Amino acid sequence: MTQRPRKALIIGAGIAGPIAAILLRHAGIETHVFEAWPHSTGAGSGLQIAPNGMRVLAELGLAPDLIRRGAICESIDFYSQSGAPLGSVNRNMAERFGQPSVSLRRAVLNEAIIGKAWSSNVELYFEKRLARIEDRPNQPIVAHFTDGSSAEGDFLIGADGVHSAVREHVVPDAPKPFDTGLLGFGGFVPRSLLEAAGARASLAMTFGRSGFFGFGYCGPEPRDGAMCWSTQPAHGVDAATFRAMDQAALRQHLQGFHAGWHDPIPQLIDSLEEIVVTATLDVAALPTWSRGRMLLIGDAAHATSPHAGQGASIALEDAYRLARALRSEDEIGIAFQNFEAERRPRAERVVALARRNGNQKREFGATGAWIRDRMIKVLTPFTARSWDWIYDYDVRAVTAPPQMSGRHDRRAA
Numbered sequence: 001m002t003q004r005p006r007k008a009l010i011i012g013a014g015i016a017g018p019i020a021a022i023l024l025r026h027a028g029i030e031t032h033v034f035e036a037w038p039h040s041t042g043a044g045s046g047l048q049i050a051p052n053g054m055r056v057l058a059e060l061g062l063a064p065d066l067i068r069r070g071a072i073c074e075s076i077d078f079y080s081q082s083g084a085p086l087g088s089v090n091r092n093m094a095e096r097f098g099q100p101s102v103s104l105r106r107a108v109l110n111e112a113i114i115g116k117a118w119s120s121n122v123e124l125y126f127e128k129r130l131a132r133i134e135d136r137p138n139q140p141i142v143a144h145f146t147d148g149s150s151a152e153g154d155f156l157i158g159a160d161g162v163h164s165a166v167r168e169h170v171v172p173d174a175p176k177p178f179d180t181g182l183l184g185f186g187g188f189v190p191r192s193l194l195e196a197a198g199a200r201a202s203l204a205m206t207f208g209r210s211g212f213f214g215f216g217y218c219g220p221e222p223r224d225g226a227m228c229w230s231t232q233p234a235h236g237v238d239a240a241t242f243r244a245m246d247q248a249a250l251r252q253h254l255q256g257f258h259a260g261w262h263d264p265i266p267q268l269i270d271s272l273e274e275i276v277v278t279a280t281l282d283v284a285a286l287p288t289w290s291r292g293r294m295l296l297i298g299d300a301a302h303a304t305s306p307h308a309g310q311g312a313s314i315a316l317e318d319a320y321r322l323a324r325a326l327r328s329e330d331e332i333g334i335a336f337q338n339f340e341a342e343r344r345p346r347a348e349r350v351v352a353l354a355r356r357n358g359n360q361k362r363e364f365g366a367t368g369a370w371i372r373d374r375m376i377k378v379l380t381p382f383t384a385r386s387w388d389w390i391y392d393y394d395v396r397a398v399t400a401p402p403q404m405s406g407r408h409d410r411r412a413a
């Protein structure tokens with residue numbers, strides 16, 4: 001008889017890792033999470049959690065606090081570079097999907113998740129960067145860290161993000177993350193700037209001839225309760241080059257790039273407290289998400305460029321469904337395959353959608369941008385509900401595809 005696995009090693013304390021740890025703990029599995037960086041509550045930029053992700057957070061009792069500390073987003077409104085309204089989507093999300101879309105600081109989300117993990121008796125270790133994994137038959141699986149320490153468990157979950165080290169063990173020739181040629185510049189600004197501009201409780205998204213600018217509320221704090229970001233073609237200059245610049249030079253670059261764009265974009269750029277630069281990465285689909293007793297979840301399995309605003313939400317869904325898969329199947333390899341069979345089609349559909357959206361933020365000539373704007377204006381009323389399949393996904397209610405059970409994992413190392 002297969003023995004129920006008792007101890008999980010989870011690599012990465014971003015979003016998927018600690019949430020999976022909490023849910024596995026609820027399933028009676030001992031969970032140890034290892035994070036490469038020191039524990040910090042101040043890092044990161046802003047993000048939005050859609051109703052499908054909020055549903056997972058609600059299951060853990062975290063939704064009310066995050067809604068209070070973030071900002072409900074009542075719609076996404078599209079504009080042209082000159083400020084002409086082009087359309088509006090994602091209205092009445094709470095009413096339609098049971099949970100709202102919530103914009104918030106990544107640090108707030110991280111603090112809430114880590115706090116919940118601690119109170120759920122998850123063992124958390126910081127400054128533990130995975131170096132390699134040893135997965136030998138009839139032995140515990142061993143994670144070795146760069147500081148020379150190691151940990152043993154019954155199985156290992158790679159929740160270590162887009163640059164996953166676990167991925168290299170699961171798929172030795174795994175595709176590397178590639179730069180999509182778009183750069184992100186983001187940060188926080190005072191709420192009063194949006195209030196003075198009469199901004200609604202929505203995300204405003206402006207499509208330019210080249211690039212894109214977004215802004216919206218992300219929390220109740222007067223000083224930095226609003227976020228904004230610019231997405232623009234890299235023109236051969238990488239994120240590291242921009243990161244090496246000082247804040248004044250970055251601000252000047254943004255002012256030049258968005259010169260002449262509608263208000264309050266220039267004022268927001270002038271007030272950005274600290275500009276964070278990110279590369280926009282993508283990873284081609286992996287041939288498998290698991291090998292033996294190792295499984296990838298979240299960005300490690302299916303990194304998505306940020307243009308669908310879904311990476312965090314599908315990482316949260318992964319964590320929830322993984323716990324379900326392990327509750328219903330003791331044979332670890334089979335549980336992992338069941339998980340992948342269920343999750344892969346949805347994750348890949350979201351990744352493809354994000355890629356298509358990213359293409360709207362590239363370089364357009366004046367005529368190309370005019371045509372693109374007309375298309376958005378004409379099509380938005382018809383496409384406004386085309387994303388409902390993403391938000392409507394209820395992690396609790398999903399019926400998985402035919403499950404394997406009772407057979408041994410032939411791919412076990």
Ligand SMILES: Cc1cc2nc3c(=O)[nH]c(=O)nc-3n(C[C@H](O)[C@H](O)[C@H](O)COP(=O)(O)OP(=O)(O)OC[C@H]3O[C@@H](n4cnc5c(N)ncnc54)[C@H](O)[C@@H]3O)c2cc1C
Nearest residue numbers: 012014015016036047048130160161298299309310311312
């Ligand atoms: C600019 C930007 C904006 C975004 N906006 C949104 C948004 O609005 N909505 C949304 O849903 N998604 C958004 N995303 C995507 C979202 O951030 C990711 O999809 C999400 O964070 C994935 O969660 P994860 O837990 O899989 O990975 P991560 O959150 O990346 O966590 C991985 C963790 O693993 C750690 N780690 C890495 N290597 C090791 C190692 N060797 N050993 C130990 N630990 C390691 C990392 O330090 C990190 O803490 C955005 C992404 C970017 C870049």
